[in-house]
Amino acid sequence: MSAPSLNAALLLLADSRLPAGGHGHSGGAEAAIAAGTVRDLPTLAAFLRGRLATSGLVSACLAAAACALSAPAAGSGTASAPAGDDAGERGMPSPAARGRAAAGVAGGLLGGWTELDAEADARTASPAQREASRVQGRLLLRTARRIWPSPVLDGLAEAVPEGAHHPIALGAAAGAAGCAPEEAALAAAYTSVTGPATAAVRLLGLDPVAVHRLLADLAPDLERTASTATAAVTPGLEQTVSTVIAPGLERAATAPSAHTADSPPPSPAPTASAWAELPAHSAPALDLLAERHLRAGLRLFVS
Amino acid sequence: MTARAVLATAPGPGGRTVLATMSSAPPITLRRTGPGQVYLVSTAAGPLGGDDLALDIDVAPGTVLDVRSVASTLVLPGPGPGSAPEESSMTVTARVGAGASLRFAPEPTVLAAGCLHRMTVRLELAPDARVFWREEIVFGRYGEASGRCRSRFDAVAGGLPLLRQEFTVGDPAIDASPAVYGDARCVGSTLIAGPPGAAAGHPQTPRTGGGRTSDSLSAGGRRTREAILGDGWAALPLAGPGILVSALALDAAELRRRLERGETEALSL
Amino acid sequence: MGASHEDHHHTPDPHGRALRLGIGGPVGSGKTALTAALCRALGQSLRLAVVTNDIYTTEDADFLRRAGVLDPERIAAVQTGCCPHTAIRDDIAANLDAVETLEERFGPLDLVIVESGGDNLTATFSRGLADRQIFVLDVSGGDKVPRKGGPGVTTADLLVINKTDLAPMVGADLTVMSRDAAAVREGRPVLFTSVRQEPEAHAVAEWVTGVVEAWAHEHRHAHPHAHAHAHAHAHAHDADSPESSAHDTGSPEPGHGRDRTPV
Ligand SMILES: Nc1nc2c(ncn2[C@@H]2O[C@H](COP(=O)(O)OP(=O)(O)OP(=O)(O)O)[C@@H](O)[C@H]2O)c(=O)[nH]1
Ligand SMILES: [Mg+2]
Numbered sequence: 005m006s007a008p009s010l011n012a013a014l015l016l017l018a019d020s021r022l023p024a025g026g027h028g029h030s031g032g033a034e035a036a037i038a039a040g041t042v043r044d045l046p047t048l049a050a051f052l053r054g055r056l057a058t059s060g061l062v063s064a065c066l067a068a069a070a071c072a073l074s075a076p077a078a079g080s081g082t083a084s085a086p087a088g089d090d091a092g093e094r095g096m097p098s099p100a101a102r103g104r105a106a107a108g109v110a111g112g113l114l115g116g117w118t119e120l121d122a123e124a125d126a127r128t129a130s131p132a133q134r135e136a137s138r139v140q141g142r143l144l145l146r147t148a149r150r151i152w153p154s155p156v157l158d159g160l161a162e163a164v165p166e167g168a169h170h171p172i173a174l175g176a177a178a179g180a181a182g183c184a185p186e187e188a189a190l191a192a193a194y195t196s197v198t199g200p201a202t203a204a205v206r207l208l209g210l211d212p213v214a215v216h217r218l219l220a221d222l223a224p225d226l227e228r229t230a231s232t233a234t235a236a237v238t239p240g241l242e243q244t245v246s247t248v249i250a251p252g253l254e255r256a257a258t259a260p261s262a263h264t265a266d267s268p269p270p271s272p273a274p275t276a277s278a279w280a281e282l283p284a285h286s287a288p289a290l291d292l293l294a295e296r297h298l299r300a301g302l303r304l305f306v307s
Numbered sequence: 308m309t310a311r312a313v314l315a316t317a318p319g320p321g322g323r324t325v326l327a328t329m330s331s332a333p334p335i336t337l338r339r340t341g342p343g344q345v346y347l348v349s350t351a352a353g354p355l356g357g358d359d360l361a362l363d364i365d366v367a368p369g370t371v372l373d374v375r376s377v378a379s380t381l382v383l384p385g386p387g388p389g390s391a392p393e394e395s396s397m398t399v400t401a402r403v404g405a406g407a408s409l410r411f412a413p414e415p416t417v418l419a420a421g422c423l424h425r426m427t428v429r430l431e432l433a434p435d436a437r438v439f440w441r442e443e444i445v446f447g448r449y450g451e452a453s454g455r456c457r458s459r460f461d462a463v464a465g466g467l468p469l470l471r472q473e474f475t476v477g478d479p480a481i482d483a484s485p486a487v488y489g490d491a492r493c494v495g496s497t498l499i500a501g502p503p504g505a506a507a508g509h510p511q512t513p514r515t516g517g518g519r520t521s522d523s524l525s526a527g528g529r530r531t532r533e534a535i536l537g538d539g540w541a542a543l544p545l546a547g548p549g550i551l552v553s554a555l556a557l558d559a560a561e562l563r564r565r566l567e568r569g570e571t572e573a574l575s576l
Numbered sequence: 577m578g579a580s581h582e583d584h585h586h587t588p589d590p591h592g593r594a595l596r597l598g599i600g601g602p603v604g605s606g607k608t609a610l611t612a613a614l615c616r617a618l619g620q621s622l623r624l625a626v627v628t629n630d631i632y633t634t635e636d637a638d639f640l641r642r643a644g645v646l647d648p649e650r651i652a653a654v655q656t657g658c659c660p661h662t663a664i665r666d667d668i669a670a671n672l673d674a675v676e677t678l679e680e681r682f683g684p685l686d687l688v689i690v691e692s693g694g695d696n697l698t699a700t701f702s703r704g705l706a707d708r709q710i711f712v713l714d715v716s717g718g719d720k721v722p723r724k725g726g727p728g729v730t731t732a733d734l735l736v737i738n739k740t741d742l743a744p745m746v747g748a749d750l751t752v753m754s755r756d757a758a759a760v761r762e763g764r765p766v767l768f769t770s771v772r773q774e775p776e777a778h779a780v781a782e783w784v785t786g787v788v789e790a791w792a793h794e795h796r797h798a799h800p801h802a803h804a805h806a807h808a809h810a811h812a813h814d815a816d817s818p819e820s821s822a823h824d825t826g827s828p829e830p831g832h833g834r835d836r837t838p839v
Binding site for chain 2: 122128131287295
């Protein structure tokens with residue numbers, strides 16, 4: 005990856021005020037509070053640390069992968085950008101060239117999105133968690149398509165009509181906003197702990213400054229998670245570029261209208277997926293909490 | 308110690324399953340106890356730090372295999388007093404062919420204090436293969452701190468990822484997190500996979516809808532199967548053709564009870 | 577996906593879709609009761625759906641479903657994570673998603689009512705979510721409430737003061753309330769109701785009918801994008817006559833539900 009300068013869009017994406025429905029989700033915190041396993045600052049700290057090490061890391065990987073997939077088309081440029089001249093450094097290519105590259109890559113990406121989405125599914129055993137993730141992903145994508153319009157985001161919505169998993173939507177939005185994969189991963193890691201932290205402030209009446217102190221203590225772990233995730237996606241990205249994106253680009257070049265609703269996206273390769281090796285840390289307690297939450301009579305948060 | 312045991316079935320006369328290959332590699336010793344039934348018998352302590360053990364299983368199309376073990380596996384640190392503990396590893400690879408059925412349910416793996424272990428399972432299922440795969444990890448012997456372990460489970464069905472999950476044990480700050488294992492001392496899961504509507508035989512697969520799995524319409528308009536939830540366990544319908552029973556418990560006996568309850572619910576769906 | 581399609585998706589497009597009516601107001605003022613009343617009064621003449629924003633559980637949605645005033649499937653509940661006003665004002669994504677899911681499943685519709693969770697006097701709907709809004713007060717808070725103002729009281733398209741049957745009991749002077757409301761509302765309408773005594777809230781229903789008709793008149797000619805893509809909720813073709821809306825429930829174009837509109 006080239007090391008782009010810091011991108012302010014990252015702040016918008018990670019901000020809890022991004023109008024994308026995140027405020028309605030507690031990431032299992034409400035259920036943990038109901039179960040009594042999160043009840044004060046130390047137990048909240050342990051909850052957040054465990055969440056980051058498991059689902060936070062997996063989310064960061066999926067977000068980095070999605071960002072890396074979408075970045076060439078969105079024009080942020082990565083070392084493996086398959087679009088040649090069209091995908092230069094951020095903001096460099098002409099709008100027309102960018103448009104062409106974007107449309108072509110978006111077409112080539114359909115199979116890439118399906119494959120990545122299946123990997124997210126395989127890492128989310130709990131149906132409650134899958135549903136929460138897809139709902140949040142769908143809401144985020146709806147918002148992101150208006151803020152950072154891009155054929156890549158349209159393509160993702162088309163490839164996964166029931167709603168992309170949240171980290172994938174986040175990564176794609178980050179790509180469309182010109183962020184680098186590591187920034188996408190950082191945003192995913194960050195939101196994996198800030199949602200539950202905010203929920204705990206509201207539900208337990210904890211001192212918001214003390215809770216933010218906990219988040220600040222997690223900062224080094226957030227950064228480590230983001231760089232682990234970025235390193236983890238590199239091999240998968242190379243494989244996807246050669247097996248999915250490049251053929252898609254070729255098709256787009258030879259038949260400009262190849263990418264329409266009538267031509268189904270290429271089905272994922274029957275062999276090993278490019279993202280098979282990505283981390284898959286699971287958190288059994290979060291799974292149980294997510295399912296219990298669904299059955300709770302009284303709840304404030306969707307998940 | 309490096310060892311690789313191999314187990315393969317073949318269709319025999321009258322539709323029965325025969326064991327085409329049964330190659331033990333101490334400390335993994337294989338013993339046939341019935342038609343299509345094999346016990347894993349450990350003929351040495353361990354695995355110990357530095358051991359690299361593997362078991363390859365090939366269930367030929369249309370055959371049935373049932374793999375169990377006599378006793379739990381106690382993972383111990385390496386013999387040397389060396390400063391950096393040596394990793395031990397156990398890799399199980401299984402291919403289950405078309406119409407074949409595999410049950411793999413050995414006794415738990417116990418992580419003795421000081422161990423550093425890696426468990427890897429790679430499961431490749433034909434689209435209509437059936438599998439019942441149970442894995443139990445116990446965090447240390449009674450009253451003992453847990454050793455460290457990284458386990459990774461990858462199941463691919465018909466070329467599509469069905470379940471990928473990793474457990475990391477041994478970092479007390481993470482293990483005790485209410486998000487991860489909480490106060491549990493064991494984690495277990497059973498994957499019950501196969502095509503929807505597979506009628507007879509064992510393992511079975513869940514029906515969609517009916518029974519206690521109710522369909523609910525998600526906001527996106529697609530039907531998702533709901534989980535069944537018990538005390539410390541859940542039967543989780545996967546996105547692909549299968550159910551994962553997941554459980555946490557204070558001790559191995561309770562873990563087994565919880566898994567079995569979940570398995571029964573999942574199988575009766 | 578053509579360029580025009582993208583345009584259509586990237587602009588909050590009022591053409592050819594239902595009027596979105598927000599109903600807000602303090603806890604217990606009668607928002608759900610009024611929603612039920614509107615369903616009773618308008619259920620025959622308008623194609624309706626309802627989104628509720630419960631603070632806890634799905635109480636309001638369940639009440640409406642039990643009340644039998646509307647096909648239960650046409651009632652969707654949104655969970656608001658402790659902050660009802662956030663969900664209708666600052667981050668409307670979940671509500672928009674619910675509204676559009678209903679329009680996709682049951683469209684074309686004439687009216688989608690979004691009931692907010694009970695909140696305080698400052699809570700109003702974002703214009704990105706509600707095209708028109710009603711703010712519901714009740715008399716039991718005392719006749720001082722309209723005087724206190726707040727954006728709900730002053731800016732809502734209609735102010736409803738409910739539970740007039742209780743006025744004698746709580747000693748609220750309706751004349752005072754009417755005068756104070758008029759003073760802060762610059763001519764915008766105020767209606768007094770008792771949903772308890774008049775379960776179809778006729779005056780409010782009449783106001784809503786007028787608003788829906790004006791909306792349909794203003795937006796019935798879907799712009800070219802909507803026509804070109806013939807979205808199920810772009811039902812403008814036959815909405816010209818008000819009668820058609822009573823019986824035409826249309827059948828959604830196959831596969832339309834796969835294409836979500838991020839508004
Ligand atoms: N006396 C009287 N009671 C009413 C009237 N309208 C509603 N109520 C009662 O007031 C209570 C609250 O009504 P709701 O319709 O649930 O109020 P709401 O504004 O939806 O409440 P939240 O959603 O909880 O904020 C219920 O017990 C209603 O039966 C009325 O006109 N007169
Ligand atoms: Mg209400």
